[in-house]
Amino acid sequence: MSLVREEKILIDGPVGQIEVLMDNPGAPRGIALVAHPHPIGGGAATNKVAHTLARTFAALGYAAFRPNFRSVGGTQGEHDEGIGETDDLLCVLDDARERCGHLPVVLAGFSFGAFVQTRVAKRMEAAGHPAQRLVLVGTAAGFVEGTRNYDTEAVPKDAIVIHGSADETVPLDNVLAWAEPQDLPVIVVPGADHFFHRRLHILREIITHNWRH
Numbered sequence: 001m002s003l004v005r006e007e008k009i010l011i012d013g014p015v016g017q018i019e020v021l022m023d024n025p026g027a028p029r030g031i032a033l034v035a036h037p038h039p040i041g042g043g044a045a046t047n048k049v050a051h052t053l054a055r056t057f058a059a060l061g062y063a064a065f066r067p068n069f070r071s072v073g074g075t076q077g078e079h080d081e082g083i084g085e086t087d088d089l090l091c092v093l094d095d096a097r098e099r100c101g102h103l104p105v106v107l108a109g110f111s112f113g114a115f116v117q118t119r120v121a122k123r124m125e126a127a128g129h130p131a132q133r134l135v136l137v138g139t140a141a142g143f144v145e146g147t148r149n150y151d152t153e154a155v156p157k158d159a160i161v162i163h164g165s166a167d168e169t170v171p172l173d174n175v176l177a178w179a180e181p182q183d184l185p186v187i188v189v190p191g192a193d194h195f196f197h198r199r200l201h202i203l204r205e206i207i208t209h210n211w212r213h
Contacts, residue, residue, distance in 0.1 A: 122153045
């Protein structure tokens with residue numbers, strides 16, 4: 001695999017330009033769309049978890065696209081509680097397909113970004129073009145202090161859902177309550193906080209080991 005290079009691109013979105021960081025391994029086998037955490041908490045495409053997700057998928061041969069949500073970095077518009085952000089991610093996906101072709105699509109998200117990706121997955125399914133797989137980390141579900149109550153969409157059974165046992169932002173019980181009615185497994189990382197401090201390598205290993213080649 002050739003050296004992955006990161007570049008910044010700007011695309012036209014529904015309410016103005018969207019700033020996107022792209023990690024392209026060259027001759028990609030698929031597209032990975034990566035969504036960052038909540039802007040209110042300082043979330044951006046440069047977030048360490050989002051960066052880890054992008055680099056993990058680039059190492060797996062996917063072209064990884066990490067847009068900044070509205071009001072973050074060079075992305076225009078105002079925060080829209082996940083509604084406009086869903087539209088923006090689908091717009092970024094359209095652009096990614098123009099650049100890379102109609103390849104399999106992986107949706108990956110962290111925290112608020114994971115919540116938005118469940119919405120994107122539902123829209124893709126309804127359009128008849130479902131995602132290949134979802135990877136959700138620290139998923140915002142239920143009541144999250146300081147932001148809102150998240151009504152997170154159901155996801156396919158093969159989604160990789162990873163959560164820290166010591167998550168202080170989204171309690172593990174929130175995610176278990178969301179996953180239980182779906183019979184959806186959750187991979188729990190013992191001792192990990194919301195941002196997976198000192199445990200980012202575990203995220204990378206979990207995804208890599210669970211990936212279908």
